[in-house]
Amino acid sequence: MIDIQQLSKHYGDVIAVDDISLYIPAGTITGFLGPNGAGKSTLLRLVCGLTRPTTGSALIGGLPYSAIGNPGRTVGVSLDASALHSGRTGRESLALAALLMGVGTDRVDTVLETVGLSRGESRRRVGSYSLGMRQRLGLAHAVLGDPRVLILDEPANGLDPHGIHWLRSFLRSYADGGGTVLLSSHLLAEVDALADYLAILGRGRLLAHGPRDSLVQDSAPDLESYFLNLTGDFSR
Numbered sequence: 670m671i672d673i674q675q676l677s678k679h680y681g682d683v684i685a686v687d688d689i690s691l692y693i694p695a696g697t698i699t700g701f702l703g704p705n706g707a708g709k710s711t712l713l714r715l716v717c718g719l720t721r722p723t724t725g726s727a728l729i730g731g732l733p734y735s736a737i738g739n740p741g742r743t744v745g746v747s748l749d750a751s752a753l754h755s756g757r758t759g760r761e762s763l764a765l766a767a768l769l770m771g772v773g774t775d776r777v778d779t780v781l782e783t784v785g786l787s788r789g790e791s792r793r794r795v796g797s798y799s800l801g802m803r804q805r806l807g808l809a810h811a812v813l814g815d816p817r818v819l820i821l822d823e824p825a826n827g828l829d830p831h832g833i834h835w836l837r838s839f840l841r842s843y844a845d846g847g848g849t850v851l852l853s854s855h856l857l858a859e860v861d862a863l864a865d866y867l868a869i870l871g872r873g874r875l876l877a878h879g880p881r882d883s884l885v886q887d888s889a890p891d892l893e894s895y896f897l898n899l900t901g902d903f904s905r
């Protein structure tokens with residue numbers, strides 16, 4: 670579903686993403702892990718066309734993000750919950766996105782219910798939202814177009830235990846229904862509970878990739894020891 674080939678991104682002397690190749694099949698959840706500055710966010714931004722690669726390519730269903738017509742109907746993206754327009758209400762921001770995407774406005778109520786934002790909350794300005802509420806609104810935007818792919822940067826950040834529980838079951842049933850999820854997280858326990866595949870980055874390079882169970886069970890008792898061993902030389 671997502672085919673990343675020899676992808677690199679340089680910012681001057683900094684190599685944020687260094688020659689990464691990775692195939693992500695449909696119907697799976699892949700968790701990107703890595704120390705601070707490993708290149709997780711840059712890789713997600715490259716896949717969804719927000720940053721141009723220095724070399725290489727990232728294709729979604731055979732196309733670069735920029736070539737997908739009405740991309741919100743194919744790829745749902747939530748990269749920065751704080752970037753949402755603070756002057757609009759949650760409902761207004763979703764209604765505008767629905768209009769731009771050509772999605773019926775009845776879908777706004779559906780996604781608000783899906784992400785657990787109440788009617789009252791949806792009528793408040795986003796500027797007054799807590800981080801968890803912004804995170805839920807970001808997810809509502811991502812799923813608004815009923816896409817086949819979700820790309821989420823730190824989606825559990827700011828969610829309370831109920832929110833994390835909800836996110837886990839939502840993404841599981843999304844993937845079980847054939848959807849493809851790419852997410853990054855610092856929360857090893859969250860990724861452990863969620864991801865079918867792990868991709869571990871260190872200083873822009875792909876250090877390990879594969880099914881969660883075969884990576885961890887083969888060489889370490891749990892994900893934390895596996896991660897710490899693998900990334901020890903790459904931490905800051």
Ligand SMILES: Nc1ncnc2c1ncn2[C@@H]1O[C@H](COP(=O)(O)OP(=O)(O)OP(=O)(O)O)[C@@H](O)[C@H]1O
Nearest residue numbers: 680683684685703704705706707708709710711712
């Ligand atoms: N726009 C930019 N200009 C210059 N350097 C950048 C830019 N974006 C990212 N970088 C650099 O690229 C490297 C990778 O950053 P990135 O944000 O992708 O890492 P990350 O794994 O998401 O980190 P974190 O876990 O801290 O969020 C870092 O050295 C960062 O400073």
